[in-house]
Amino acid sequence: MPPFVLPDFRPVSYSRVTLTELMIPSYANFGGKIHGGILLSLMDKVAYAAASKHAGNYCVTVSVDGVNFMQPVEVGELVSLLASVNYVGRTSLLVGIKVTAEDVRTGMVKHTNTSYFTMVAKNDAGQPTPVPGLELETRDDVRRFQEAIKRRQFQQQYREQFDNARTSLAIDDQMGLLDGERCRIIYHTD
Numbered sequence: 114m115p116p117f118v119l120p121d122f123r124p125v126s127y128s129r130v131t132l133t134e135l136m137i138p139s140y141a142n143f144g145g146k147i148h149g150g151i152l153l154s155l156m157d158k159v160a161y162a163a164a165s166k167h168a169g170n171y172c173v174t175v176s177v178d179g180v181n182f183m184q185p186v187e188v189g190e191l192v193s194l195l196a197s198v199n200y201v202g203r204t205s206l207l208v209g210i211k212v213t214a215e216d217v218r219t220g221m222v223k224h225t226n227t228s229y230f231t232m233v234a235k236n237d238a239g240q241p242t243p244v245p246g247l248e249l250e251t252r253d254d255v256r257r258f259q260e261a262i263k264r265r266q267f268q269q270q271y272r273e274q275f276d277n278a279r280t281s282l283a284i285d286d287q288m289g290l291l292d293g294e295r296c297r298i299i300y301h302t303d
């Protein structure tokens with residue numbers, strides 16, 4: 114059999130996957146709501162599935178963006194995670210994940226969060242390896258690709274600005290930052 118050759122491009126729809134899981138009592142915290150870590154783990158799983166389908170290779174998670182749990186998820190709800198590749202670089206992919214939770218008794222569906230996982234494809238030697246380009250099939254695909262470019266630019270700017278601010282942070286010069294904050298210094302400062 115001839116060796117499998119990756120295509121130059123793959124459509125967004127090729128990577129679209131949905132993972133649905135019932136929230137069982139062992140997933141709950143002491144307050145009876147689902148642990149955020151359970152959802153993060155499911156998000157990582159579905160991001161991996163979408164990214165590795167597109168890449169035709171194993172992928173690793175590099176960074177996670179936009180994880181804000183604005184509404185609690187309850188035991189008994191059916192959580193669905195819809196993921197697809199929104200953007201590709203040379204070896205990296207941005208996977209968008211929409212998480213919803215359905216109350217099966219009422220059919221009410223709430224949107225709990227939308228997050229973005231950056232994944233990198235790896236070859237058998239564990240090195241980053243190129244991924245196929247992305248075929249944009251709809252206007253939404255184009256919008257998501259454009260947003261991903263902006264997201265990347267803002268992250269890059271943020272990283273650079275924060276690194277500069279951090280390396281220049283002289284503790285004594287920055288004491289004013291603590292004004293009005295809920296902390297107190299309990300070591301001797303002289």
Ligand SMILES: CC(C)(COP(=O)(O)OP(=O)(O)OC[C@H]1O[C@@H](n2cnc3c(N)ncnc32)[C@H](O)[C@@H]1OP(=O)(O)O)[C@@H](O)C(=O)NCCC(=O)NCCS
Binds near residue numbers: 173175206231233241
């Ligand atoms: C991510 C990793 C592959 C980067 O390795 P590297 O030697 O710096 O490789 P490169 O510089 O070629 O970067 C590879 C890609 O990652 C992207 N990348 C690297 N760091 C990144 C970051 N912090 N955020 C977003 N993308 C990043 C690069 O932009 C590049 O993308 P591109 O090829 O599409 O342009 C490497 O750090 C790694 O393997 N990390 C561990 C990941 C892992 O194991 N995750 C599971 C957690 S247990």
